[in-house]
Amino acid sequence: GESVGLHLPTLSVQEGDNSIINCAYSNSASDYFIWYKQESGKGPQFIIDIRSNMDKRQGQRVTVLLNKTVKHLSLQIAATQPGDSAVYFCAETSREYGNKLVFGAGTILRVKS
Amino acid sequence: EPEVTQTPSHQVTQMGQEVILRCVPISNHLYFYWYRQILGQKVEFLVSFYNNEISEKSEIFDDQFSVERPDGSNFTLKIRSTKLEDSAMYFCASSLRGVSTDTQYFGPGTRLTVL
Numbered sequence: 001g002e003s004v005g006l007h008l009p010t011l012s013v014q015e016g017d018n019s020i021i022n023c024a025y026s027n028s029a030s031d032y033f034i035w036y037k038q039e040s041g042k043g044p045q046f047i048i049d050i051r052s053n054m055d056k057r058q059g060q061r062v063t064v065l066l067n068k069t070v071k072h073l074s075l076q077i078a079a080t081q082p083g084d085s086a087v088y089f090c091a092e093t094s095r096e097y098g099n100k101l102v103f104g105a106g107t108i109l110r111v112k113s
Numbered sequence: 114e115p116e117v118t119q120t121p122s123h124q125v126t127q128m129g130q131e132v133i134l135r136c137v138p139i140s141n142h143l144y145f146y147w148y149r150q151i152l153g154q155k156v157e158f159l160v161s162f163y164n165n166e167i168s169e170k171s172e173i174f175d176d177q178f179s180v181e182r183p184d185g186s187n188f189t190l191k192i193r194s195t196k197l198e199d200s201a202m203y204f205c206a207s208s209l210r211g212v213s214t215d216t217q218y219f220g221p222g223t224r225l226t227v228l
Contacts (some may be wrong), residue, residue, distance in 0.1 A: 001161045029216065031213060032214040034216065034217075036138065036219075041221075041222075042221050043117075043204050043220050043221045043222045044204070044218055045218035046217075046218060046219075049216060051214060087164070089155075089156065091156075093214075097162055097213065097215055098161070098168070098169045099144065099146075099208070099211045099212065099213055099215070100146070100161060100169055100171070101148075101156075101158060101217060103156040103157070104155070105155055106155065
């Protein structure tokens with residue numbers, strides 16, 4: 001039968017503005033977190049990762065923040081561009097999960113020109 | 114830059130038929146995975162594979178599913194008798210090692226439609 005799809009939260013930003021995408025993760029034992037970007041019809045593309053012994057990591061135009069106290073992860077994109085429009089997923093993994101990734105629900109980012 | 118490739122990009126099949134989805138992982142990677150994504154839903158883990166053996170599988174990965182590395186480059190997912198609810202995007206991924214902190218790289222996916 002039909003599966004009921006999730007209604008993904010949507011973030012709309014103006015080109016050039018900064019974007020912040022949030023994720024609440026489920027397992028306090030998770031030790032590695034990844035942000036993936038998924039464009040329409042494509043597979044998840046690695047953006048940035050962070051280990052649980054860190055609270056911030058920066059890449060090119062992207063920053064990931066980890067707050068283990070409240071099990072919260074965020075992805076900040078500086079100077080958002082139209083090419084950043086996609087669905088963004090956080091994923092977590094831990095020794096408890098073995099080597100499988102557990103994905104969050106995703107957030108749609110729409111960049112207005 | 115090396116990447117994971119998958120074929121076909123779209124597979125349409127009749128319910129009850131067998132399908133084989135193919136993947137070529139990144140060449141020096143040792144761990145391989147299949148995930149699926151039902152339209153509008155989360156990406157879900159199916160199975161991981163190392164050294165010609167399944168290392169972990171989810172509840173979704175029942176007896177209708179099997180995986181194989183038939184040669185040095187391909188990694189396949191077989192669904193023996195497809196059901197309507199198997200319709201989804203199927204993603205192959207690979208990682209250099211199998212530790213939890215190792216990045217998994219995903220292929221573009223195969224869209225499976227079961228009629």
